[in-house]
Amino acid sequence: MDANNLFGKNAYFVDNTVEPCEITRLLNFGVQQMGLGILFLDENEKCVYANRHAFSLLHAEYSLDSVYKAFEDWMNKLGIERSSAAWTRLFENQERERLYKVRYRHLLDDNNKTIGHMYTIQNLSDIVENGSGEQYRLTHDDLTGLYNREGFAQAAQNKLKDATKPYLLLYSNIRDFKLFNQLFGLERGNDILINIADLMIQHVTDDDIYGRINGDHFALCMPKEDFTEKDFKKMVREITSKVTSKSYSLHMQIGVYEIKDPAMDITLMCDRAYMACKSIKKDGVCEIAWYSDEMLVNALLEKEILSSFDFAIINRQFGIYLQPQVYADGSLFGAEALARWIHPENGLIQPGVFIDVLERADLIYKLDRYIWELAALQLARWKDTERSEVAISVNVSPKDLYYLDIKKEFTELITRYKIDPRLLNIEITETAVTSDVNKCAKLILELQKAGFKVEIDDFGSGYSSLNMLKDINADVLKIDMGFLRKTENQTRARVILNYTIDMAHELGMSVVTEGVETKEQLEFLQDMGCTMFQGYYFDKPMPIEEFEEKYK
Ligand code: C2E
Ligand code: MG
Ligand code: MG
Numbered sequence: 001m002d003a004n005n006l007f008g009k010n011a012y013f014v015d016n017t018v019e020p021c022e023i024t025r026l027l028n029f030g031v032q033q034m035g036l037g038i039l040f041l042d043e044n045e046k047c048v049y050a051n052r053h054a055f056s057l058l059h060a061e062y063s064l065d066s067v068y069k070a071f072e073d074w075m076n077k078l079g080i081e082r083s084s085a086a087w088t089r090l091f092e093n094q095e096r097e098r099l100y101k102v103r104y105r106h107l108l109d110d111n112n113k114t115i116g117h118m119y120t121i122q123n124l125s126d127i128v129e130n131g132s133g134e135q136y137r138l139t140h141d142d143l144t145g146l147y148n149r150e151g152f153a154q155a156a157q158n159k160l161k162d163a164t165k166p167y168l169l170l171y172s173n174i175r176d177f178k179l180f181n182q183l184f185g186l187e188r189g190n191d192i193l194i195n196i197a198d199l200m201i202q203h204v205t206d207d208d209i210y211g212r213i214n215g216d217h218f219a220l221c222m223p224k225e226d227f228t229e230k231d232f233k234k235m236v237r238e239i240t241s242k243v244t245s246k247s248y249s250l251h252m253q254i255g256v257y258e259i260k261d262p263a264m265d266i267t268l269m270c271d272r273a274y275m276a277c278k279s280i281k282k283d284g285v286c287e288i289a290w291y292s293d294e295m296l297v298n299a300l301l302e303k304e305i306l307s308s309f310d311f312a313i314i315n316r317q318f319g320i321y322l323q324p325q326v327y328a329d330g331s332l333f334g335a336e337a338l339a340r341w342i343h344p345e346n347g348l349i350q351p352g353v354f355i356d357v358l359e360r361a362d363l364i365y366k367l368d369r370y371i372w373e374l375a376a377l378q379l380a381r382w383k384d385t386e387r388s389e390v391a392i393s394v395n396v397s398p399k400d401l402y403y404l405d406i407k408k409e410f411t412e413l414i415t416r417y418k419i420d421p422r423l424l425n426i427e428i429t430e431t432a433v434t435s436d437v438n439k440c441a442k443l444i445l446e447l448q449k450a451g452f453k454v455e456i457d458d459f460g461s462g463y464s465s466l467n468m469l470k471d472i473n474a475d476v477l478k479i480d481m482g483f484l485r486k487t488e489n490q491t492r493a494r495v496i497l498n499y500t501i502d503m504a505h506e507l508g509m510s511v512v513t514e515g516v517e518t519k520e521q522l523e524f525l526q527d528m529g530c531t532m533f534q535g536y537y538f539d540k541p542m543p544i545e546e547f548e549e550k551y552k
Contacts, residue, residue: 037121039071043114057100057121059093071119085202087194088124088145098125101145143190144197146218147211153266156209156221160262166224167259169266171273175251175283177216184248189216192243192250199239219270224258229288236286253280257291275299305357313370317342320374321541322392324551325512325534328526332551334391334425336514336534337375338541339367355397365403368396372413372424378544379424380417386552393425393455398432401439407446414451421451427478429457430465437471444474455512460500469507477504481515481535498528505529 014023028051031038037054041047047068054060058074060067075082078089088101101122109115124136139151147155160167174180174192181189197212200220204210209221232254240250255277257269276291312318319342322335341349358364375392382388400406406426414421426447433440433456444454455476459465460483479500487493504511513525516535525533542550 035122037119037123039068039119039121041068041117043116045117048116054121057091057098057123071121080198084198086145087198088140098123100124141212144194144212146197146200147209149211149213149267152209152211152213152219152221155211156219156266156269159207159209159221160259163223163262167221167262168224168227169257169259169269169273170220170222170227171213171255171257171270171277172216172218172220173253173255173274173277174216175253180248195243196239199242203235203239213270217274219273221259221266227256233286233288240285249285251283252286253277254286254288255279255291256288272296301353302357305354306361306363309354309358309363309366312341312343313366317344318367318370318374320371320378320544322378322544322547323534323541324539324547325391325393325532326538327531328522328533330538332390333532334393335547336393336395336427336541337371337378338395339371340541359397359399362399362403364397365400368394368400369404369409371395372409376413376417376419376424379419383419387548389423390551391423391425391453393427395457396426396428396432398429398435401432401436401443406443407450410447410452411450422453425453425455425476427455427457428474430459430462430468433472434462434468437468441471441473444472448473448475460497465500469503473507474509476510476512478512478514478534481513481517481521484521485515494524501528501530 031051032053034051035053036051037057038049038051039047039054040049047064050064050067054071055062055067058067058070060070074091078087080087080089083104083106086101086103088099091098091100101124103120103122105118105120106114107116107118139147139154141148141151146152156169177189180192193212193216196218200210200218204220204222205226207223207226211219213219236252236254240252243250255273255275257273257276259269272291272295275295276289279295280287280289319340320337321340323338324332325334325336326332339351339355341354343349354367355364358367372394375394379392382390396406410421410424410426413419413424428440428444447454453475455478456472456474457478459477459479461480462468477500479497484490484493484497501511510532511530512532512534513530514534516522516525516533516537518537521535522533522537539550
């Protein structure tokens, strides 16, 4: 008999001159010595082989049926799927608990036809209980049995030390996982994590190092040559589809850091991959983003802003610049107060740098409250001067609606500074309004009743501008010319602009066009019936003293 035929193409090193039964005897002997419990099932899932270790690990009687039954009972009790690639769980019997790691392999022939199934069982109890047990606990995650942060860092460092090819570090986040835990409970959240870990093991190779770093974050260190976005996304989709149910769809975000210096601290690599991960705004089932140095610069800046923000507020480092709001002939009717950070070391910082950061960190309300107060103070100073009729508009961030009682804040300012509410105009962005139309409609009405004018800022930048107008009755529509700059089709944009201005007027709103930069813009806006403007064509935002100097 040809031994190669018997053992298939995989058995390259079978000596044809040795009898197959002799080879079987040798293999069996080897398998008994391996220190692992081994179970083989045939293609009909009947247990056809178990080594001695399997019997003793599973405390089974000496029959194949009983050993497999003990194994199956254990799996069923834990709720583990038969084909889970690898899992580590406690095995309990009368004597004591033991920690076993089980691996599963689906055995296929050269034509991908199932020829059987193999389970290996490794007893980890000894490592856990004697000297290295402490080590095991320190480096492994209780829940999934994967490496934890320390274990992953050590293993990845070791792998990279000897690596001869470039590696990537991938870091994953499950979108809204906190929300999932709140909705469905921690236990189901844990099930998902265990599932992901089990499925992950199925897809990795021996070259990969992987672990659960914390919470819903997994990390994977793999050779660059094995990674393509397309295949990886396919794999992630496969994993997510198994976890996704009618009530929950799992979305994975993955940040990729290409390792340039293998000696770099693994934690730093994880941070960078996570930075890339956090930059993902899209909400697909699997989104991938690569780290770039720019992200690092931004993250550092963000950190710096957040750590010095409270100090800056207390030390009055924030101030307002005023941008004139004028009629076509340049005569003044108001100004918009725009925040500026006058940093003792870095100089003047524009709001583009810090507003977003503060909004993301839910801190913007502190700044806004401060800026509103500065504006109120300014109105109080102008009260009995020639500028007593000049209004100041202030900005309200969408997040303020959730953190502050806006009406209370503004009415208190009016009382404290004894100013006319007619002059403190409140700008709410269109995006804020559309995020909760009912709440905003109510708020706007209340503010108007208290005597304030409400302006819809950046009108036209969102997607449901027109729809919103039927429910919102604001005093002023601020249309930003920025949208003209962004569009390819000027003619169409101007038609839309023209109708928007007409419509606003018909709905009883005034229109202020901001971002007016050229004479040509001013002229066509005038042709469309606009009378109030704000833009560089007239003036840029400027310090209060300069404003007072210029508009006497
Ligand atoms: P915004 O409220 O729409 O303010 C108008 C912005 O457009 C200002 O930018 C202004 O300098 C700029 N601008 C005015 N005219 C022109 C022009 O002709 N051309 C161009 N290209 N730009 C023009 P700034 O001061 O950098 O503020 C940017 C944004 O930051 C503001 O947009 C507002 O959304 C936000 N912001 C500023 N201060 C505050 C604040 O105190 N609180 C909150 N929540 N947001 C603020
Ligand atoms: Mg504004
Ligand atoms: Mg605006």
